[in-house]
Amino acid sequence: MKILVCVCQTPDTAAKIDFVDNNTQFNANGVTFIMNPTDEWYALVRAIELKKQHGGTVTTITVGGAENEQTIRKGLAIGADDAVRIDTNAADSYGVAAQIAEYARSQNYDLILTGKETIDYNGSSVGGMIAELLDLPYLSGASHLDMPDANTAIAKCEIEGGIETLSAATPLVISSQKGMAEQVIPNMQGIMLSRRKPLTVVAPAAINDLASVKVFEKPAPRSSVKLIDPDNAADLIRLLHEEAKVI
Amino acid sequence: MSVLVYIDHAGGNIKKVSLEALSYATKVAELTGAAGVTALVLGSAADATVAGLGAYGATHVLWANNPLFDNFDSGAFTKAIAEAAAQTGANLVVLSHNSRGKAIAPRLSVRLKAPLIAGAVSLPTLDGSALVVRKSVFSGKAFADCVLAGATNIISLNPNAYSVAKGGGSCSVSAFSPSVSAADFKITTVSVEKQSGDAVPLPEAELVVSAGRGMRGPENWYLVEDLATALGATTACSRPVADVHWRPHHEHVGQTGITIRPNLYIAIGISGAIQHLAGVNNSKVIVVINKDSEAPFFKAADYGIVGDAFEILPKLTEAVKRFKAEHA
Incomplete structure (x- = not known):
């Protein structure tokens, strides 16, 4: 079974977010970067588990510059067999998806996995876009994925107020979320092996972006907290009604 | 157009x-x-x-x-x-x-x-x-x-x-x-399992009452549920609480759980780790109840009560019931 896992590098969860050039560009200066959590903990780890079950290969794919290579090596240390980096900075989800789809088109992957969304641009769109570009079925936000055989995926997907169990034949695209696998910390052997695993840099296809960001803005800080005496807790309800007007 | x-x-x-x-x-x-x-x-x-x-x-x-x-x-x-x-x-x-x-x-x-x-x-x-x-x-x-x-x-x-x-x-x-x-149609629906009972599903809820490790154990959740029921709110929880199975995973709000933006988010016994805030920081009004006055969540809150949730929650539930009776 050939599995492709889309891996993105994002600012660390705790990173301070700032913008430059009149708030048109993210300021990456001094920011620590990590592998996007849902790509790593769920999509990649589950892909490696499925490979152990059915045999085959797990390839990661990343769209971005050489500054992504530390993150890509981490994926190899966790257990991916090889990695592809498409050497361009896409401006939107479509740019990322179209580059990945162009590469994947000739590779006959059985399964393409993404995280449910990146924690930077929160687009939750790359998986669905790849599916449409390659005319494949798409399961969005799967919290469980089983493959009883190499040709059938059975996934649980969260919908509002419930969980659907869905089945589809490979090839297909699935976006992954919490529940699909447990976080794996790479061990020393994995880290040593990762240095010798192939990382192929691919030239980008000519793709036009669809949407663009005009300007970023940080939310106004909340005014400082209004503390209520615990002995007059009922006052809170009055304030929520009269002042905040939410009840 | x-x-x-x-x-x-x-x-x-x-x-x-x-x-x-x-x-x-x-x-x-x-x-x-x-x-x-x-x-x-x-x-x-x-x-x-x-x-x-x-x-x-x-x-x-x-x-x-x-x-x-x-x-x-x-x-x-x-x-x-x-x-x-x-x-x-x-x-x-x-x-x-x-x-x-x-x-x-x-x-x-x-x-x-x-x-x-x-x-x-x-x-x-x-x-x-x-x-x-x-x-x-x-x-x-x-x-x-x-x-x-x-x-x-x-x-x-x-x-x-x-x-x-x-x-x-x-x-x-x-x-x-x-x-x-x-x-x-290439996808087959095998089954659908309903989760949230009669409450509004969490991603759609306007009012959310959420609690964390400060509740000390699942047996105390009735205090959270009583307040939620009185308000007509949906219950949620922090990640550690879902991870130890005090509460089901679909209630977990935060970076790896569900992202919500309700009109009112009441957080009880949740310290306010950055991963939790990532799932709730666009809520319109945030209320934090925590016995630790240094809990970072107070910095992201509109209203706060520093005190023991086990004493405060029953008082709030009573106050909501009185309020509802007056405004019925």
Whole structure:
């Protein structure tokens, strides 16, 4: 079974977010970067588990510059067999998806996995876009994925107020979320092996972006907290009604 | 300009988030002088339900009353919505950024070659003929104003970001027969398990009462549930609580759980780790109850009570009941 896992590098969860050039560009200066959590903990780890079950290969794919290579090596240390980096900075989800789809088109992957969304641009769109570009079925936000055989995926997907169990034949695209696998910390052997695993840099296809960001803005800080005496807790309800007007 | 709205429903019950999307689209049509708002319904529903969409601003409804669409497949639905967009000459397609919307919108963006803003949080402004739409980025730490300048554009609207506006309008309904066949449905629904009982599902809830390790054990959750029931709120929890199975995973809000933006988020015994804030920091009003006055969550809160949740919660529940009785 050939599995492709889309891996993105994002600012660390705790990173301070700032913008430059009149708030048109993210300021990456001094920011620590990590592998996007849902790509790593769920999509990649589950892909490696499925490979152990059915045999085959797990390839990661990343769209971005050489500054992504530390993150890509981490994926190899966790257990991916090889990695592809498409050497361009896409401006939107479509740019990322179209580059990945162009590469994947000739590779006959059985399964393409993404995280449910990146924690930077929160687009939750790359998986669905790849599916449409390659005319494949798409399961969005799967919290469980089983493959009883190499040709059938059975996934649980969260919908509002419930969980659907869905089945589809490979090839297909699935976006992954919490529940699909447990976080794996790479061990020393994995880290040593990762240095010798192939990382192929691919030239980008000519793709036009669809949407663009005009300007970023940080939310106004909340005014400082209004503390209520615990002995007059009922006052809170009055304030929520009269002042905040939410009840 | 013409606007198309995809209406999500479950067994003929139209989802509130789709009425939000329709109300939003109606307002956008007004702002841009669009000719009309077409609502698209796929699958079985009651005649009156479909015709009733006029009250929320639809001037016309296209309805594919075909049981094929009672199963969901993002590919088949995308094909049908794209045909409706072509048929109505839509320059803008609006849908909810709910579970269905997240599956459909990116496919539709590719199919229509239309730029997509996934998870809009407010009405667009106009920049020349382009729409500028705000969405939340960096897990709630910032907003991005994005430009939609395609011949057709797509907005998926975050749940609870725009209020349902009901008026007295009516609409015409016409049958819609997209060229979608059983072969377009490649996903089989094996089963559906209902989770949240009668409460409003968490991503759609306007009022949320959430608790963390400060509750010391699942046996104490009745205090949280009593307050939620009195308020008519949905319950949620922090990650550690879901991880030790005090509460089910679908209640976990935060970076790796569900992202919500309710009108009111009450956090009890949750310290406010950055991963938790990432899932709730766009809530309109945040109340934090914690015995530790140094809990970082107080810095992100509008109202706070420093004290013992086991004493405060019953008092709050009583106060809510009194308030409800007075305002009944």
